[in-house]
Amino acid sequence: MIPRFAMKSKVEPNWPDYLAARAQRTSESRLASFFAQGTLDPETPIGEAPLVAMDFETTGLDGSRHDIVSVGVMPFTLSRIRPADGRYWVLSPRRQLSDESVAFHHITHAEVADAPDFATIIDDLLGLLAGRLVVVHYRQLERTFLDAAIRERLGEGLLMPMIDTMSLEARLHRQSLWARLRRWAGRPMASIRLHESRQRYHLPAYTGHHALVDSLATAELLQAQILHHYDWQTPVSALWR
Amino acid sequence: MNVEQLDIRGHLAQFAPFDNLPDALLDRIAGEVEIRYFQAGSELLVKDQTIESLWYIRSGAVEMYQRSGRLFNRLSEGDIFGYSDLLRSNRRVRYPISAIEDTLIYFIPGDVFEAVCEEDDDFAEFVETGGQRLKVTVEQQRDDSGLMTTRVRKLINRQPQMVEAATSLQQAAQQMRDANATCVLVIDVTETQSAYTFTGPDGRHWQLNGILTDRDFCTRVLAEGKSSQTPVGEVMSRKVIVIQSDESVYEAMLSMLRNQVHHLPVLHRRQPVGVLHLSDIVRHETHSSLFLVNNIFVQNSPEQLARLSPEVRTGFVRMVADGANSEMVCRALATIGRAFTQRLIELAEHELGPAPVPYCFMVLGSMAREEPTINADQDNALVIDDSYDPARHGKYFEALATFVCDGLAACGYPYCKGDIMATNPRWRQPLQVWKAYFTEWMDEPNGERLLHSSIFFDLASVHGEAPMVEVLQDLIADLAPQRPIFLAALARNAKNRTPPLGFFRQFVMDQDGEHRKSINLKRRGTAPLTDLVRVHALACGSKAQNSFARLDDIAETKLLADGVTERLRYAFEFMSIVRIRHQADAIEQGAEPDNSVDPENIDSRERHHLKDAFEAISNAQKFLSFRYIMPTKQGAASAGDNARGRR
Numbered sequence: 101m102i103p104r105f106a107m108k109s110k111v112e113p114n115w116p117d118y119l120a121a122r123a124q125r126t127s128e129s130r131l132a133s134f135f136a137q138g139t140l141d142p143e144t145p146i147g148e149a150p151l152v153a154m155d156f157e158t159t160g161l162d163g164s165r166h167d168i169v170s171v172g173v174m175p176f177t178l179s180r181i182r183p184a185d186g187r188y189w190v191l192s193p194r195r196q197l198s199d200e201s202v203a204f205h206h207i208t209h210a211e212v213a214d215a216p217d218f219a220t221i222i223d224d225l226l227g228l229l230a231g232r233l234v235v236v237h238y239r240q241l242e243r244t245f246l247d248a249a250i251r252e253r254l255g256e257g258l259l260m261p262m263i264d265t266m267s268l269e270a271r272l273h274r275q276s277l278w279a280r281l282r283r284w285a286g287r288p289m290a291s292i293r294l295h296e297s298r299q300r301y302h303l304p305a306y307t308g309h310h311a312l313v314d315s316l317a318t319a320e321l322l323q324a325q326i327l328h329h330y331d332w333q334t335p336v337s338a339l340w341r
Numbered sequence: 342m343n344v345e346q347l348d349i350r351g352h353l354a355q356f357a358p359f360d361n362l363p364d365a366l367l368d369r370i371a372g373e374v375e376i377r378y379f380q381a382g383s384e385l386l387v388k389d390q391t392i393e394s395l396w397y398i399r400s401g402a403v404e405m406y407q408r409s410g411r412l413f414n415r416l417s418e419g420d421i422f423g424y425s426d427l428l429r430s431n432r433r434v435r436y437p438i439s440a441i442e443d444t445l446i447y448f449i450p451g452d453v454f455e456a457v458c459e460e461d462d463d464f465a466e467f468v469e470t471g472g473q474r475l476k477v478t479v480e481q482q483r484d485d486s487g488l489m490t491t492r493v494r495k496l497i498n499r500q501p502q503m504v505e506a507a508t509s510l511q512q513a514a515q516q517m518r519d520a521n522a523t524c525v526l527v528i529d530v531t532e533t534q535s536a537y538t539f540t541g542p543d544g545r546h547w548q549l550n551g552i553l554t555d556r557d558f559c560t561r562v563l564a565e566g567k568s569s570q571t572p573v574g575e576v577m578s579r580k581v582i583v584i585q586s587d588e589s590v591y592e593a594m595l596s597m598l599r600n601q602v603h604h605l606p607v608l609h610r611r612q613p614v615g616v617l618h619l620s621d622i623v624r625h626e627t628h629s630s631l632f633l634v635n636n637i638f639v640q641n642s643p644e645q646l647a648r649l650s651p652e653v654r655t656g657f658v659r660m661v662a663d664g665a666n667s668e669m670v671c672r673a674l675a676t677i678g679r680a681f682t683q684r685l686i687e688l689a690e691h692e693l694g695p696a697p698v699p700y701c702f703m704v705l706g707s708m709a710r711e712e713p714t715i716n717a718d719q720d721n722a723l724v725i726d727d728s729y730d731p732a733r734h735g736k737y738f739e740a741l742a743t744f745v746c747d748g749l750a751a752c753g754y755p756y757c758k759g760d761i762m763a764t765n766p767r768w769r770q771p772l773q774v775w776k777a778y779f780t781e782w783m784d785e786p787n788g789e790r791l792l793h794s795s796i797f798f799d800l801a802s803v804h805g806e807a808p809m810v811e812v813l814q815d816l817i818a819d820l821a822p823q824r825p826i827f828l829a830a831l832a833r834n835a836k837n838r839t840p841p842l843g844f845f846r847q848f849v850m851d852q853d854g855e856h857r858k859s860i861n862l863k864r865r866g867t868a869p870l871t872d873l874v875r876v877h878a879l880a881c882g883s884k885a886q887n888s889f890a891r892l893d894d895i896a897e898t899k900l901l902a903d904g905v906t907e908r909l910r911y912a913f914e915f916m917s918i919v920r921i922r923h924q925a926d927a928i929e930q931g932a933e934p935d936n937s938v939d940p941e942n943i944d945s946r947e948r949h950h951l952k953d954a955f956e957a958i959s960n961a962q963k964f965l966s967f968r969y970i971m972p973t974k975q976g977a978a979s980a981g982d983n984a985r986g987r988r
Contacts, residue, residue: 180448181376183347190543215543302443303378304400306348307500316347316376320445323378 115139115261115340128254130226137230139261140336147178147332151263152232153319155311156245159193163244167193168218172311173228176319178326187228188312190215219253229260233336237294237318239264261340265321268339269297272329297321301328349374349447351497351614352399354586356419358467360495364587364609366457366464375448379440386423386438393432394448396423401444405436415441424468427451493593493607494586496622497615501606503528506550506574510562513553513573524604526613527551527577539611549613551577554604583608584617594622637680643748646684650753653677654928657715661925667917668889675711679704679803681752682721682745686804689744697734699726701805702745705761709801710871711887712917714863715924716934718755719746720796722768724809729771738769761796772809779816783824791834794827795872798879799886814884821879825972828880832969835872836962840955841865862923863936866916870909870958873965877901880969888913901964909961912954919943919951 116138123135140149153174160166174186192215236242239262250258269292291297294317295305301324306313326332330339350371353359359367375394379385385403386392402417416422426434432451458465502522504513506529513525531538531548538546553561553573561567561576582600584593586609593605597619605617633652640646653674660670686702705720707713723738742763750756763769770778779797782790798817802810821827841860860866874888874895883894889910896906924934940948 179377183349183374183376184372186347188542214545301378302401303445313347320376320378324380324443327378327380327383 116142119260126256128256130222131250131254131256131258134226134230134258140233142337143335145333146326146330146336146339149177149336150232151176151178151235151319151322152229153235153315153322154229154242155236155314155318156242157309157311158241158245161241163241163248166245167191168245168249169193170311171221171225172313172315173225174312174315174319175228175232178323178332181316181319181323183316186312186315187224189221191218191221192216218249222250222253233263233340234260235263235265235318235322237264237297237314237321238266239341261336263322263336263339264341265297265318265325266292266294267341268322268325268329294318294321298324301325348500351494352419353397353447354492354494355498358421358464360492361463362457362461366461370449370453370457373450373453375450377446377448379444379446381440381443384437384439385444385446386434386436388434388437390434391432392423392426392434393451394423395421395427395451395454396438397421397447397449399445399447401440401442403438403444404441405438421468424454427454428468491590492586493584493588493590493617494609494614496590496617497586497607499615501526501613501616503613504573505529506572506577508573509570510558510567510573510576511569514558514569517555522616523618524552524554524557524616525573526581526606526616527553527573528613529574537611539613549581549583549606549608549611550574551579552581552604552606553577556603581606583613585609586614590622593617597622634676634680637677637684640684641688643685643688643744643751646681646748647751647753650751653753654715658925658928661921667914667921670921671712671714671917674713674715674717675708678708678713678717678754681749681754682803685745685748685752686741688748689741692744693737693740696741696805697737698728699806699809700724700738701802701807701809702763703800703802703810705800706796707799709799709886711801712867712871714921714934714936715928716936718757719749720757720761721746721749721763721803722761722797723763723770724775724806724813725769725771726806726809727771727773739764739766742769759796772812775813776816779813780820783817783820783827786827786830791830794831795834795875798875801886817879818882818884822882825969828876829969829971831879832873832876832965833971835869835876835965838864838869838872839962840869840958842952842955842959858941859937859939861937862916862920866955866958867913867920869962870913870916873958873961874909874913876965876969900968905961905964908957912957915950915954919947 119135119138123132123138126132126135153176155172156168157170158166158168168191170191171189172186173188174181174183176182194217234242243259243262247257247259250256273292294314298305298317298321301321303317303320303324306317326334350367353371353374354362354367359370362370374397376399379401381401385396398416398418398420400418402415403422405414405416405422422438423434426432429435458468499520502516502520502525504516504525504527506527508527517523517525527550528547529550531546534540534546535548538548541547551574553576557576557578561578562571565576567576582596582602583606584596586607597603597605603619606613607615607617633649633656636652637646637649640649656677657670657674660673665673682702682704690696701724703709703722703724705722707717708720723742725734725738729738746756746762746764756762761768778793782794782797786794798821800810800813871888874891877895877900878885878891881895881898881900883891885891885894892906892910892913895901919938920936923936923938927934940951943951
């Protein structure tokens with residue numbers, strides 16, 4: 101993927117500029133090479149964009165106090181998802197695994213006891229993300245946790261553009277005029293959680309809270325959202341944040 | 342990566358032709374699947390485009406069109422398409438396909454498809470013969486769902502719940518509750534890999550060490566006073582009976598019976614992939630025997646229905662081979678017989694127009710008792726509303742009866758030799774005439790009327806105004822207990838046919854016709870038994886029709902000594918199943934099924950049981966004459982009161 105920097109883009113923040121600047125500044129070689137690959141031209145139609153769905157299971161919701169316990173990554177495009185290309189890692193959290201989180205994602209104390217540290221997967225992970233636009237459901241979580249985990253181990257953070265299927269869903273179901281009317285009329289808001297969002301597109305129900313399953317679920321959800329509400333010509337800059 | 346977690350394999354494994362693939366091939370396909378979402382209304386395949394993959398519908402539905410634009414086929418979850426185009430040398434699409442619902446597709450790459458066709462003959466045959474549901478015959482469908490051929494994994498539809506031995510009982514129970522599961526498997530990490538371990542998603546070696554079922558929570562936890570914080574490992578059953586996902590459902594059923602368990606963990610190699618519960622098998626079996634019934638209701642002419650009749654026999658043989666008991670077999674046959682009758686009536690009404698006055702089509706005898714065998718003939722009659730005017734409506738009901746009875750004969754239910762059919766004007770009458778018949782038969786019994794009672798007093802509605810038949814059932818149940826002369830005469834008749842046992846318990850053979858040295862199990866066994874059960878049932882005012890149900894009602898009264906109804910039930914089941922097996926054997930050997938069994942062909946243990954069964958009937962017959970004494974003039978009323986009073 102050859103990065104072409106479209107300086108005319110009015111999207112804030114200007115991701116190509118940001119990545120180019122980081123590539124110049126960083127002293128960490130792995131990050132430098134990642135940033136040097138840049139991101140997509142903001143005008144790239146989403147139908148042509150190489151994408152990668154990513155999902156973390158964590159010990160909690162606070163990136164500064166909690167840790168990643170598993171990572172699922174699924175490279176895809178709007179025309180194909182190849183599950184065989186997906187990757188899944190169980191990681192050892194540096195901080196205590198609480199009983200609540202065990203109950204939530206079914207990764208047990210014993211499972212993580214001998215698991216590797218996040219540091220060991222950085223190369224593989226960055227290799228899968230480079231040159232692809234990352235797709236997540238609720239970017240706040242993946243973005244903060246990835247940034248924090250990289251910062252702890254490499255001394256610098258890692259930010260990149262992401263498409264958030266949850267915020268796309270929120271735009272349609274929470275911020276539209278119709279949604280506001282509904283709320284004004286006292287009707288409950290549409291749920292924008294992964295499972296409920298998928299139901300609106302008649303996607304099948306999967307067993308939730310497994311990072312790889314959820315990354316596949318997110319990839320399928322984006323395919324459905326684009327077909328129903330956008331089209332393959334929509335520029336990525338209209339979707340990423 | 343571990344594709345199994347994505348449940349692609351599990352989904353494929355539930356549907357033909359993947360359901361019968363060996364695990365290795367299924368693994369390979371699941372590992373190569375690609376996925377794409379299509380919106381409702383979009384075109385999936387356009388005519389003449391090249392096709393590179395086999396398309397599998399993970400969810401949603403599509404339609405396939407012929408060249409003329411006519412709808413050709415409609416496919417949904419678990420169906421495949423594109424295989425016939427893939428098999429052509431130019432791989433061009435013949436029939437365009439579009440999504441009628443939002444659809445998620447699994448693509449199986451063409452080279453993988455070819456490799457699987459190459460390696461698995463059944464798979465190849467399925468796709469080469471256009472094995473889509475559209476063209477699959479009843480025969481194949483039923484074979485597909487047979488207990489012998491269906492693999493266990495087809496019945497598994499979700500991941501097993503697993504906990505470690507250190508987990509507290511409460512946590513395990515919560516997990517079971519949340520997953521709506523009836524058991525948990527107990528697994529633990531082991532240091533070394535062995536023949537008993539499997540590799541978890543974390544790359545470590547795990548071993549299945551125990552199982553804890555909801556029943557265990559009663560017997561091993563509450564009854565033993567264990568605290569909710571006790572580790573699961575302390576109370577679990579350590580003896581885990583498992584089955585491989587490749588095994589047949591029949592094998593699973595045997596294993597459950599042999600080991601007295603209701604939960605069977607299913608392993609794919611050594612990895613637990615699900616838990617089979619006894620109820621899963623029952624559900625599966627019911628479904629497959631109902632298949633023929635579904636098929637009956639979509640046929641549009643008596644000729645089409647008649648074409649299904651060989652299926653009844655093969656289905657019967659399969660059920661017997663699968664180890665069904667007589668009640669299951671007979672109920673299935675009754676359901677099928679009713680379905681044929683109902684469909685024929687619907688077709689008749691379609692041809693003749695709606696009935697001018699309400700009516701009810703009823704079946705009599707073994708069909709009404711839900712105890713028909715494979716060679717049962719038809720017994721039926723019409724009850725018509727009292728507004729019936731023979732001059733104006735007679736022709737309609739005559740035509741209806743002829744249509745249905747002829748149709749039944751074509752479908753393998755021979756005409757009744759005694760002419761007990763709706764085509765007989767005598768048995769095509771308004772309700773009030775029926776009431777008069779029945780009352781007369783009970784008030785003034787004679788030879789013919791008793792014979793009729795033993796057929797007509799087993800009655801059930803099949804189509805139309807069921808309450809009309811209920812009125813007649815009520816009438817019988819109300820009157821019969823108060824008609825001691827009738828009961829006594831019926832009891833005497835019930836003793837006409839005696840079990841074939843000599844004084845020293847040796848069999849007494851019939852010497853009739855070509856069946857030299859044989860015992861007619863119907864005439865000498867099940868028929869006398871149903872006759873005597875009917876007498877008791879009528880005496881106690883039971884409205885049940887099925888002999889087992891009648892025995893239940895009789896057991897509620899003090900009519901028979903303790904344990905007698907149990908012995909009769911056992912005798913009935915045993916004689917019925919011997920007769921059924923005999924008939925299934927005959928069909929398999931290409932012979933006409935009959936009721937005559939040569940005791941020499943029965944093994945010695947069964948022969949012994951058969952003698953016990955006959956003896957039970959013989960004793961019960963003796964009791965009849967003791968119980969239902971032909972009353973003298975003064976005694977008539979009190980004998981009747983007696984029968985009623987003991988309910």
